[in-house]
Amino acid sequence: MGLSLRCSDSRTTALDVVVRADGIAAVADMPECSVHCILSDIPYGIGIDRWDVLHENTNSAFLGTSPAQARAGSVFRRRGKPLNGWSAADRRIPLEYQKWCESFACHWLRVLKPGGSALVFAGRRLSHRCVVALEDAGFTFKDSLAWLRGFAPHRAQRLSAVFQRRGDHANAAKWAGWRVGNLRPIYEPILWFTKPYPIGTTIADNVLAHGVGAYNETRLVGYEGDQDNVLRAGFGPSEGKHHLAQKPLRLLCALIELATTEGQTVLDPFCGSGSTLVAARRLGRHYIGFDLDELAVASAKRRLSSEEAEWLDDEPNLFTMLRDRKPSDPP
Numbered sequence: 313m314g315l316s317l318r319c320s321d322s323r324t325t326a327l328d329v330v331v332r333a334d335g336i337a338a339v340a341d342m343p344e345c346s347v348h349c350i351l352s353d354i355p356y357g358i359g360i361d362r363w364d365v366l367h368e369n370t371n372s373a374f375l376g377t378s379p380a381q382a383r384a385g386s387v388f389r390r391r392g393k394p395l396n397g398w399s400a401a402d403r404r405i406p407l408e409y410q411k412w413c414e415s416f417a418c419h420w421l422r423v424l425k426p427g428g429s430a431l432v433f434a435g436r437r438l439s440h441r442c443v444v445a446l447e448d449a450g451f452t453f454k455d456s457l458a459w460l461r462g463f464a465p466h467r468a469q470r471l472s473a474v475f476q477r478r479g480d481h482a483n484a485a486k487w488a489g490w491r492v493g494n495l496r497p498i499y500e501p502i503l504w505f506t507k508p509y510p511i512g513t514t515i516a517d518n519v520l521a522h523g524v525g526a527y528n529e530t531r532l533v534g535y536e537g538d539q540d541n542v543l544r545a546g547f548g549p550s551e552g553k554h555h556l557a558q559k560p561l562r563l564l565c566a567l568i569e570l571a572t573t574e575g576q577t578v579l580d581p582f583c584g585s586g587s588t589l590v591a592a593r594r595l596g597r598h599y600i601g602f603d604l605d606e607l608a609v610a611s612a613k614r615r616l617s618s619e620e621a622e623w624l625d626d627e628p629n630l631f632t633m634l635r636d637r638k639p640s641d642p643p
C-alpha cells in the first residue's frame with residue numbers, strides 16, 4: 313500500500329501519485345493543511361491549446377479555425393487571434409480567466425500549510441488576474457519572479473511590409489522600423505504567494521511548527537549563482553519534449569528547493585507531463601499531481617517510472633548524492 317497523508321480533517325490523500333482528474337475538484341477534496349508547497353504551471357488562458365481556452369467566447373478565430381490562421385500554417389494553428397478587443401466577448405476574457413482562478417484559489421489556501429508557498433507559472437497577459445484571485449482568497453502575494461526562457465520566437469509583424477503589400481510605398485518608407493505586436497517575449501512570470509501564518513506567532517515559530525515559511529537562499533545560489541528574483545535555469549540536453557508547455561526540470565528543482573525541505577509534499581493540480589512531480593521525486597519530496605488529459609497523465613507516469621527504474625538501479629549512489637551534494641551541484 314502506498315503512502316497517504318491525514319491531517320486536521322478526516323480526509324486522506326495518497327502521496328506520490330499522478331491521477332487523471334479535474335485538478336480543481338480533486339484539490340477541493342484534499343485535507344486541510346496537507347501540503348507544504350503548490351508548484352504549478354497553470355493554463356495561461358491564452359488559447360495555445362484546447363485546455364487553455366477558459367472562457368465562453370465562441371469567436372471562431374480561437375484554436376486556429378479562422379481562414380487566416382488556416383493559411384498561416386503550423387506556427388499559428390494553435391494560437392488565438394491577437395488581442396484587439398474587437399467585441400464585448402473578447403473584452404470579457406480577462407475577467408473570465410480571473411473567475412476560473414477564483415474557482416480553485418480558496419481550495420489551494422485551505423490545503424496549504426500556514427507559511428507554505430504557492431509558486432505559479434502564469435502568462436504575462438493575464439497573470440494579474442491570477443494575482444487578484446489568489447489575493448482575494450486570502451493569499452499574500454510575495455513577489456513576481458521572472459524566468460528568462462533564453463529563446464522565444466518574435467512574431468511582431470513589420471508595419472512597412474503591410475504597406476508594401478498594399479503598394480503604398482510612401483507609408484512603407486515612413487513606417488520602416490515599426491512593428492505591430494509585442495516585444496520578444498523572453499521572460500515568464502512565476503507568481504510567488506504564501507499562506508499567511510496565524511496572528512500572534514512569528515515566522516520562525518511557524519517554521520518550527522510547519523516546516524515552511526522561510527526560503528533556502530543557499531540552494532537558490534547553488535542553482536542560479538545569485539539570490540536575484542530573475543531565474544535562468546533551462547532545459548537539459550536529454551530532457552525530451554513531453555508537453556507543449558513543458559518547463560525545465562532544473563528550474564522546477566530550484567523552486568522546490570527554494571521553498572521546501574526533503575520529505576515535504578509538493579502538489580501540482582495541473583501537472584501536464586509531470587515535470588514538477590519528476591523534480592520533486594528527484595529531490596526526495598513527496599508529490600501529488602492531477603491532470604485532465606489522458607495523454608499528459610500517461611506521459612507523467614512514464615517519466616516517473618523511468619525515474620523509479622533509475623533510482624532502483626543506482627540506489628546507493630543517488631542517496632549518497634542527495635546527502636553529500638554541495639549547493640553548487642546541479643539537481
Ligand SMILES: C[S@@+](CC[C@H](N)C(=O)[O-])C[C@H]1O[C@@H](n2cnc3c(N)ncnc32)[C@H](O)[C@@H]1O
Binds near residue numbers: 334356604
Ligand atoms: C501549462 S500545462 C502544464 C505543463 C507542465 N508544466 C509540463 O511540464 O508538462 C497545463 C495543464 O493543465 C491541464 N488542465 C487544464 N485544466 C485542467 C483541470 N481543470 N484539471 C486538471 N488539469 C487541467 C492541461 O491538460 C495541461 O496539461
